[in-house]
Amino acid sequence: MTITGKAWKYGDHVNTDVIIPARYLNVSDPQELARHCLEDIDPGFAGTVQPGDVIIAGENFGCGSSREHAPLAIKGAGVSCVVARSFARIFYRNAINVGLPILECPAAVDGTEGGHQLEIDLEAGQIRNLTTGQVYQAEPYPPFMMEIIKAGGLVPYIRRQIEAGDLSIR
């Protein structure tokens, strides 16, 4: 699957409190959450982000709380992929589980400015900066995680095990 969109660039340690502030956690509808996505560090984001756009960020993206509302808000805003130097571990799991594509690629982060046009081949993990012409290769997913991604998230993955009758219950 190939996606194209505009880059929105942020720094290190973009935490879940700024991705979606707790004051909005009294709902869990992605569209509703998306209206407040990143508003404390970039009030202009939620109103102007276009479907397909890409978030580019530094180290430890998504650190902080375990709220799944964070990847849901980003996905709800229409963002097609987050490319970061590194991700906080709970956010990483959550994004895979809810089907928000994420890629770890420090070189692409360094080579991309906000506003650049990007084309991303998710299967291949290839990030092409259409503005500069540079191409970057992201870290491949571990095979186990690739299976969850291919299934469309953790729930469909587990459902498939249930249907195949090979799920073990503790």
Add this chain to the structure above:
Amino acid sequence: MSMTLAEKILASHAGMEEVHPGQFVEVSVDVVLANDITAPIAIAEFEKLGLGRVFDAERVVLVADHFAPNKDIQSAGQCALMRRFARAQGLPHHFDVGRMGIEHVLLPERGLVLPGDVVVGADSHTCTYGALGAFATGMGSTDIAVAMATGRIWMRVPETMRIVYHGELQPWVGGKDLILYTIGRIGVDGARYKAIEFGGAVVDALPMAGRFTMANMAVEAGAKAGLFAVDDVTHAYVNGRASRPYRVYQANEDAAYAQVIEVDVGQIEPQVAFPHLPENVRPASQAGDVPIDQVVIGSCTNGRLEDLRVAAEVLRGRRVHPDVRCVIIPGSQQVYLDALRQGLIETFIEAGAAVSTPTCGPCLGGHMGVLAAGERAVSTTNRNFRGRMGHPESEVYLAGPAVAAASAVAGRIAHPRDLRPHARNT
């Protein structure tokens, strides 16, 4: 076949002889936790799995603590949804207003989480239970839905980083100061994807409350879990509370650590983390002149009886500064009751503080003390991210209960030793 504490627990729960860092394993879980914010999504995902029942009603714990007592109609709806689910599933451990506490204070107190357990919770501070020698970690709602349904979850075995504390603690220095200092040193991603094993003579002598505080903030250094070895202190705490048998695991002496950090605590004074990251740490004496508007003493980090005792020691016979609102929140009904019986609540009210029923409330900017633009708070909570306690232009300074209480009296960030003896600001 040498393993760290984390590896030992994960290996046994994966039914394997040994595990290695980086390996993906499926482990059985002893306890699954969610709260009023994360349970609604978990329940929705659980329904999609179509299994109908949770894997074991005794081992699924739901706590209404974040926006409870309900702060608005929508949060009331979230708690109602969780309540209905708990009733339909016949969950004995659903904790509602009047019987609840902040989850990470409550679960250990009730003996629901125990040494050697694997605990997964839809809350990042689930790592608190590492203080008991459990492997406990936060996850998102979807993972928790799967764990609720199957009693199993996949994990990547983390590398372990060992942090050893030695030397003699200075007056007013507690677990919060040790962990803030540590985060200041290794950074908010210093332990990313790793388990931390806390050790050394200092933590061996640390009471459970201080260990809970330290394990609680392991995630603030990016860690997946923060663990303590089980010892007499642990056993003394668990005895009489444990709701079931448990098993104690020990790290091998020659276990392989990704990194070992030595900390000499002798030089550490009470710490303060400046906005907007827990790693922006300074000794309280070097905080400079920072006037404040609010103090919060409570949360899953410092809402235990021992924390309230420290706060009371500072506040006894003194008055909260006229420009400061001081909000004190016991971490559970039991903590509240014990504090009441020991006269701490009286001390707080006489000092001019507000005392609340247990809730997360202001810790995540929910209610019970949300900050306006430009306001500053000293708080015993664990995060000072932008907007965490309210307006994005407000500021949170993290500290332990001693500095928080001293700051409430002084009206600015203060070290307790700098307060005049029983000064009265009238």
